[in-house]
Amino acid sequence: MAARVAILGTGRMGSAAAERLASQGYELILWNRTREKASTLAEKLGAKAVPAPFDAVQEAEYTLIFLSDEDAIYSVMSTFHRMDGAIIVNHSTITPHGSSRFQAFVESLGGCYVEAPVLGGPSTLRKGTALIVVAGKNRCKDAAKSVVGTLAGEIIDLGEEPEKAAALKLSFNSLLIGSVGLLAESLLLSQAYGIDSETVKKVLSKTVFGPVAEKYIDRMQRDPGEEASFTLALAMKDLDYALRTGFYKGLPQHLTAGALNLYRLGVRYGLGEADYTRIYHIIKGEKRE
Numbered sequence: 001m002a003a004r005v006a007i008l009g010t011g012r013m014g015s016a017a018a019e020r021l022a023s024q025g026y027e028l029i030l031w032n033r034t035r036e037k038a039s040t041l042a043e044k045l046g047a048k049a050v051p052a053p054f055d056a057v058q059e060a061e062y063t064l065i066f067l068s069d070e071d072a073i074y075s076v077m078s079t080f081h082r083m084d085g086a087i088i089v090n091h092s093t094i095t096p097h098g099s100s101r102f103q104a105f106v107e108s109l110g111g112c113y114v115e116a117p118v119l120g121g122p123s124t125l126r127k128g129t130a131l132i133v134v135a136g137k138n139r140c141k142d143a144a145k146s147v148v149g150t151l152a153g154e155i156i157d158l159g160e161e162p163e164k165a166a167a168l169k170l171s172f173n174s175l176l177i178g179s180v181g182l183l184a185e186s187l188l189l190s191q192a193y194g195i196d197s198e199t200v201k202k203v204l205s206k207t208v209f210g211p212v213a214e215k216y217i218d219r220m221q222r223d224p225g226e227e228a229s230f231t232l233a234l235a236m237k238d239l240d241y242a243l244r245t246g247f248y249k250g251l252p253q254h255l256t257a258g259a260l261n262l263y264r265l266g267v268r269y270g271l272g273e274a275d276y277t278r279i280y281h282i283i284k285g286e287k288r289e
């Protein structure tokens, strides 16, 4: 019989994971803060939607978390009770400190905690090709492997301390989000001299920046009204988490701090729900006119 999997948070990532798991025969129990989102998805996938997060945890063997940030996880986990044997896998991007706290809390209730951040967007989860780094106690990771493996093309195991997976994910995201901001500035500099983006892409394709230019130059210039796959608000949250995490280790992070200020500006302009590559339009001064 197919395993029962609870998904807490049916936003972009959670709904993509649900689609993948449903297509592979898993029985799903869905919960979302905005109830209609979970019930609409449950209807589409032949799954069940429940009114409270702990209802989902209790009915499932595995619980996957796809929530925006640590505050969301704190408010959801605070409703958990004794749950001996439950396997909780967090796929949200959080800080190493949060990761250690969530592990301790889940273990205090008799559950098992695995940190499993995703390096890739909703489309990789939907196809089952995501790159997922995992860390947690071996017995917890071994138990979670079959479900996480259904979402992943590759799993990289970072050992038994969940905070390591959270730290690696943040260091990757500060590199990615900062690079997209720098690419936008660099593209605008060329464009200011009448060089079109196809020429920039052609030149960059001969360099180490080829794949980045190929993936992001068109995306950052597309119609701003298009659906986001990763929002500017979440990109800002990740830079903020990365900055705090580095600060606690005494690391100077000049570029991360600069990128955070830029993305904060985007959110202040009311573009938090836009795709994070919209930062190109912010730098261009679209909103300053």
Ligand SMILES: NC(=O)c1ccc[n+]([C@@H]2O[C@H](COP(=O)([O-])OP(=O)(O)OC[C@H]3O[C@@H](n4cnc5c(N)ncnc54)[C@H](OP(=O)(O)O)[C@@H]3O)[C@@H](O)[C@H]2O)c1
Pocket: 008, 009, 010, 011, 012, 013, 014, 032, 033, 034, 037, 066, 067, 068, 069, 071, 072, 073, 075, 076, 091, 092, 093, 094, 118, 119, 120, 121, 122, 229, 230, 231, 234, 238
């Ligand atoms: N999108 C990506 O490409 C991507 C890639 C890798 C990792 N991630 C990470 O994955 C996580 C989910 O991202 P996403 O893109 O799926 O975000 P999303 O589409 O904005 O969904 C966020 C989810 O969190 C819920 N939520 C927010 N605040 C809450 C609260 N206080 N209490 C309970 N639920 C709350 C939302 O519920 P409502 O529907 O009620 O608002 C929604 O289900 C984030 O940590 C993100 O950084 C995203």
